[in-house]
Amino acid sequence: MGKCYLAWAKDPEIRQKGGSGGFVTATLLAALKEGLVERVLIVRRIDEFEGVPLLTDDPEEVKSCSSAHLAAPLNLSSYIPPGERVAVTVKPCDARAIIERSKRRQIDLEDIYMVGLNCGGTFMPVRTMEAVSDLFGLDPGDVLGFEVSKGKFLVEARSGTYTLPMVELERMGYGRRDPCRYCNINIPVMADLACGDAGVPPGMRATFVEILTDKGDELFEAGIKTSMIEFEEAGEEEIETRVRTDRRMSEDADMWWDELSSMIDEVDHLSYYINELGRCIHCGSCKIVCPVCACKDDAKCLDMGREGYRISLYNLIRLFHLMDSCIGCGQCEDVCPADIPLTMIHQRFERRMEKELGYRPGFEMSKPPLQEPEPGGKV
Secondary structure: OOEEEEEEEOOHHHHHHOHHHHHHHHHHHHHHHOOOOOEEEEEEEEEOOEEEEEEEOOHHHHHHOOOOOOOOOOOHHHHOOOOOOEEEEEOHHHHHHHHHHHHOOOOOHHHEEEEEEOOOOOEOHHHHHHHHHHHHOOOHHHEEEEEEEOOEEEEEEOOEEEEEEHHHHHHOOOOEOHHHHOOOOOOOOOOOEEEEOOOOOOOOOOEEEEEOOHHHHHHHHHHHHOOOEEEEEOOHHHHHHHHHHHHHHHHHHHHHHHHHHHHHHOOOHHHHHHHHHOOOOOOOHHHHHOOOOOOOOOOHHHHOOOOOOOOOHHHHHHHHHHOOOOOOOOHHHHHOOOOOOHHHHHHHHHHHHHHHHOOOOOOOOOOOHHHOOOOOOOO
16 A cells, blocks of 8 residues: 545635535646646536536636536546546546557556545436436426435435435436446556545545555655645544445446346347347447457458358457457447447456456556467467
């Protein structure tokens, strides 16, 4: 574990407006001011149910994006401009995608400062609007904000506050995206900084910050040098609380994964894959949004549509291609017009390879196993 602090924005307005005390906003502003980066990549809130990527060097725009957005299931790695020094706020899957894209020479990891955000999952915008309407009788336009806290879904509306346990919400088919529910990586340990509210004492507007790399040190020092942040060392109790919270969330994700997997294990596996992938219309959307796919227009899979096979070669090639690369971000599943559980399928193969070879994509810069040559073979 790296050095751990409780930190917050020195500016009272940023501290009050920002999620968990505004440390992330203050750090991004400091990185711009000190010239560590040329621009920052963040999520700009359109409303409570929509957020879009924003690449900017304008401090005022950074300040305007200073709160978390759960209904923005984006993977920001795809919006990083090559050849430019950028600080980017990342969920664990964003950070893993950045590392995988760097392996494929799409971006240079040395140019990127990853400000990691602890993540318990994101929500699909339309489904979330349906939830507040169906379950609470609210007009989505009257919603002022929503969050997940201590296992509860909290909606703040003009007419008051409404709550429902997350377990109940998700059993009814609402809540987080499925790939988020079974993702067991909550703290972005592969980023430069890991920031979140787990471990922060009740009532304290601050961020629990773990410094993970030398670049993380640079970001933290920039905040100190510019007087943008204030901090204190995290105590043993705060650290242990964070560890317990992370462990509980990971265990919950594993339980959901086991439940989903057991449903598939109860049927013939081949029949399951044939039935699901047989609905593919070969639009190629999953390939387009996949952050770890570096293939261009001449990719082999694009020539493989419906050739009479029970599972098309397009899908078989992608299964093999992503077996050692899928980070479980869920982008493919989000855009699939046939509602195929693509992330679940790819993760079933990736997790088996991980167990067999001890390799998990997106954690460090080692080459994926299927790209490694055999001993004595040609590179």
